[in-house]
Amino acid sequence: MEREQLLDLYRDMWLIRAFEQGLEAEFEQGNVPGMLHTGLGQEATQAALANNLKASDAFFPDHRCHGLNALAQQRHKGDGERIMAELFAKSTGVCGGKGGSLHSADPSVGNFGDNAVEGSYLVTVLGVALAAKMRGESRVACAVLGDGTVGRGEFHESLNMAAIWDLPVFYACVNNGYAIATPVGEGHASADIVDLARGYGFPCEQVDGNDIVASHDAVAKAIGHIRAGKGPYFLEFKTWRWQGIFAGEFRPEAEVKYWREDHDPILMTDELLIDRGVDADELAAIEQQQHALIAEWIAFAKESPPPDLVKATADVYAQWEVGGR
Amino acid sequence: MNDTQLDANPAPSDARPKKPRKTSFTKALNDALDLGMDRFDEMFLIGEDIAEMGGDFGVTRKLWAKYGAERVRDTPLSEAAIIGTCVGAAMVGMRPVAEIMFADFLGECYDQIVNNAAKVRYMFDGQFSAPLVIRTACGGGFGGGPHHSQSVEGWFLNVPGIVIVAPSNPADAKGLLLASIESDDPVLFLEHKALYRARSDVPDGYYTTPLGKAAVARTGTDLTVVATMRMVPMALTAAEELEAEGVSVEVIDLRTIRPYDAETLLESVAKTGRAVVANEAPKIGGLGAELSARIHEECFSELSAPVGRVDGLDAPIPFSVPLEHEVLPDETDIATAIRATMEASR
Numbered sequence: 205m206e207r208e209q210l211l212d213l214y215r216d217m218w219l220i221r222a223f224e225q226g227l228e229a230e231f232e233q234g235n236v237p238g239m240l241h242t243g244l245g246q247e248a249t250q251a252a253l254a255n256n257l258k259a260s261d262a263f264f265p266d267h268r269c270h271g272l273n274a275l276a277q278q279r280h281k282g283d284g285e286r287i288m289a290e291l292f293a294k295s296t297g298v299c300g301g302k303g304g305s306l307h308s309a310d311p312s313v314g315n316f317g318d319n320a321v322e323g324s325y326l327v328t329v330l331g332v333a334l335a336a337k338m339r340g341e342s343r344v345a346c347a348v349l350g351d352g353t354v355g356r357g358e359f360h361e362s363l364n365m366a367a368i369w370d371l372p373v374f375y376a377c378v379n380n381g382y383a384i385a386t387p388v389g390e391g392h393a394s395a396d397i398v399d400l401a402r403g404y405g406f407p408c409e410q411v412d413g414n415d416i417v418a419s420h421d422a423v424a425k426a427i428g429h430i431r432a433g434k435g436p437y438f439l440e441f442k443t444w445r446w447q448g449i450f451a452g453e454f455r456p457e458a459e460v461k462y463w464r465e466d467h468d469p470i471l472m473t474d475e476l477l478i479d480r481g482v483d484a485d486e487l488a489a490i491e492q493q494q495h496a497l498i499a500e501w502i503a504f505a506k507e508s509p510p511p512d513l514v515k516a517t518a519d520v521y522a523q524w525e526v527g528g529r
Numbered sequence: 530m531n532d533t534q535l536d537a538n539p540a541p542s543d544a545r546p547k548k549p550r551k552t553s554f555t556k557a558l559n560d561a562l563d564l565g566m567d568r569f570d571e572m573f574l575i576g577e578d579i580a581e582m583g584g585d586f587g588v589t590r591k592l593w594a595k596y597g598a599e600r601v602r603d604t605p606l607s608e609a610a611i612i613g614t615c616v617g618a619a620m621v622g623m624r625p626v627a628e629i630m631f632a633d634f635l636g637e638c639y640d641q642i643v644n645n646a647a648k649v650r651y652m653f654d655g656q657f658s659a660p661l662v663i664r665t666a667c668g669g670g671f672g673g674g675p676h677h678s679q680s681v682e683g684w685f686l687n688v689p690g691i692v693i694v695a696p697s698n699p700a701d702a703k704g705l706l707l708a709s710i711e712s713d714d715p716v717l718f719l720e721h722k723a724l725y726r727a728r729s730d731v732p733d734g735y736y737t738t739p740l741g742k743a744a745v746a747r748t749g750t751d752l753t754v755v756a757t758m759r760m761v762p763m764a765l766t767a768a769e770e771l772e773a774e775g776v777s778v779e780v781i782d783l784r785t786i787r788p789y790d791a792e793t794l795l796e797s798v799a800k801t802g803r804a805v806v807a808n809e810a811p812k813i814g815g816l817g818a819e820l821s822a823r824i825h826e827e828c829f830s831e832l833s834a835p836v837g838r839v840d841g842l843d844a845p846i847p848f849s850v851p852l853e854h855e856v857l858p859d860e861t862d863i864a865t866a867i868r869a870t871m872e873a874s875r
Contacts, residue, residue, distance in 0.1 A: 298654075299652065299653050299656070300654040302651065302652055303652045303653055303654065307652045307653065309656060309657070310656065311620075311656055311657065316657075317652075317657075319645060321640055321644050324613075324640055324641065324645065325613075326613070327609050327610045327612075327613025327614065327617075327641065328613045328614075328617040328641070328645060329613075329617055330614040330617055331613060331614040331616055331618035331619065331621075331623070331625070332617040332620065333617070334618055335617070335618045335621045335622070335623045338573070338599060338600075338623075345617075357609065358609050358610070358613065361605075361607040361609050361610035361613075362610060362613070364605060364610075365604070365605065365607060368605070518651075518655070519650050519651045519654065519655040520650070520689050520690050521690065521692070521714050521788075522650065522658055522712075523712065523714055523740070523741075524741065524788055526689065
């Protein structure tokens with residue numbers, strides 16, 4: 205991979221990390237309503253996806269995809285701050301504060317929104333893909349799914365239907381090791397989700413989701429396959445989330461140390477860039493720039509007004525008004 | 530568009546009209562799908578054995594041959610994926626029409642209907658619509674047993690964002706289905722199995738019957754019966770019976786269950802001062818409960834008797850035909866409820 209391309213991906217990973225760290229700090233101070241699921245530790249996976257999906261594609265993010273959502277918004281429209289504002293439930297958010305962390309969408313950048321019944325969109329994505337196929341569009345329809353959602357029947361309904369209809373669906377499976385606190389190997393017949401996908405007969409690959417170069421190349425290959433009209437593709441990213449559960453850290457100390465220190469996607473990329481002659485100061489500057497950008501986004505979100513109360517009953521139906529209180 | 534109104538009443542034997550050309554409920558639906566497919570390039574049909582076979586009840590017959598397998602699409606037994614496909618396609622501007630073979634199977638795709646179809650417009654702040662139709666065969670009366678006979682409107686009545694359409698006769702079925710296809714809101718289109726063979730005059734060509742508008746199926750002055758689907762012809766039969774006893778009964782066919790036409794309903798009850806709500810589903814928590822509560826809430830001072838209720842018993846639908854008849858309400862139950870309400874009047 206070219207040095208400049210790697211630097212771009214590095215910037216994106218730092219944008220995600222700064223976003224989530226800034227959000228987490230605000231959440232702890234009680235400034236962010238609702239629940240918080242961060243993508244910390246999964247930055248390479250999301251940066252790899254964001255750098256390969258076009259605004260004309262369609263992706264269904266999962267609940268840890270604030271970073272992917274923000275990157276899509278920033279790359280295609282230059283308004284990543286509207287993802288932050290959505291998480292603060294503000295009128296300037298991408299859904300005017302009505303969707304929040306679990307339902308941030310903007311189809312003009314290809315973001316079709318999460319469904320907080322995680323994995324439910326595994327069948328919704330079929331319709332977007334089918335429409336693209338019927339219309340002869342080159343759109344890739346991507347579902348970002350966690351390992352936990354593989355337990356849902358929709359996973360199998362979806363893979364089967366995508367296979368028999370040869371649909372342009374990209375299954376980007378983020379296996380971070382746990383469904384809340386249940387280890388992937390205890391919740392599924394295989395700890396390698398790719399094993400569960402293989403029976404449907406389309407290409408199924410696995411990649412180190414913390415290796416940005418490998419992840420980027422694997423995504424590019426998957427999307428190339430789909431754009432060439434060759435049907436669905438399943439890619440499993442092996443990664444790990446930093447966030448524990450509400451009660452705190454529940455995983456073995458050695459495991460935590462491995463993923464946070466020895467196999468952190470940003471630290472791994474630091475090494476690659478330094479090997480390619482990038483100055484450590486330049487890397488530190490990128491980190492600072494992204495933190496500064498996120499601080500602006502947070503300020504924007506905090507200063508933005510809440511939604512007007514008339515929005516409480518807006519857009520229930522297209523053809524009827526629903527009365528207010 | 531013309532709001533077709535019809536003699537849904539299976540006319541009493543002594544007044545049977547002389548042989549105009551009649552169309553069955555099934556054929557009326559088939560015509561509507563054909564006209565919709567012809568008019569809307571973005572429309573497609575999807576479901577289990579709806580293509581070459583024409584569907585379990587023949588509603589999609591011959592459409593596969595005319596429009597091809599791409600637009601008349603068979604699926605595996607994957608109801609969640611059928612409706613998920615519809616939602617996704619609708620989000621990008623297609624107009625899918627799904628067939629869920631039996632309404633009892635809607636549990637398999639409940640999440641897609643309730644959490645996706647009904648909410649994508651709202652939760653994404655109007656950036657998406659879900660212009661899809663879910664056609665499904667509901668209701669009892671043919672020995673289908675516990676999983677092929679249920680009335681499911683109550684399962685969806687509490688879900689903002691969904692439209693529930695429930696025709697009682699062939700002409701409305703055609704016009705309401707075309708209106709549902711045109712609708713930018715997701716429609717659950719209920720087809721009562723006992724009505725598939727009902728016949729009546731159906732206008733030729735393309736027309737729509739407005740959603741959210743009830744029809745006055747019979748005018749009267751003493752009492753209003755509110756009904757949907759199969760309960761409408763039953764209410765009309767009961768009304769004829771009561772006419773002979775000197776009671777003038779008005780029958781309101783709700784046609785759209787959600788959002789329902791409160792205006793027509795309340796106007797009628799304000800006029801007659803008495804109401805009976807007829808509903809095939811179990812009594813608790815369903816359409817009958819909602820309508821009864823609404824009438825009491827808004828017409829209390831005009832009522833001369835409490836609202837009468839006709840419902841299914843609070844039990845699943847059994848397989849045995851005598852048991853099924855015991856569970857489901859019929860004309861006699863409606864007539865009895867009308868008499869009781871008349872007698873209870875102040």
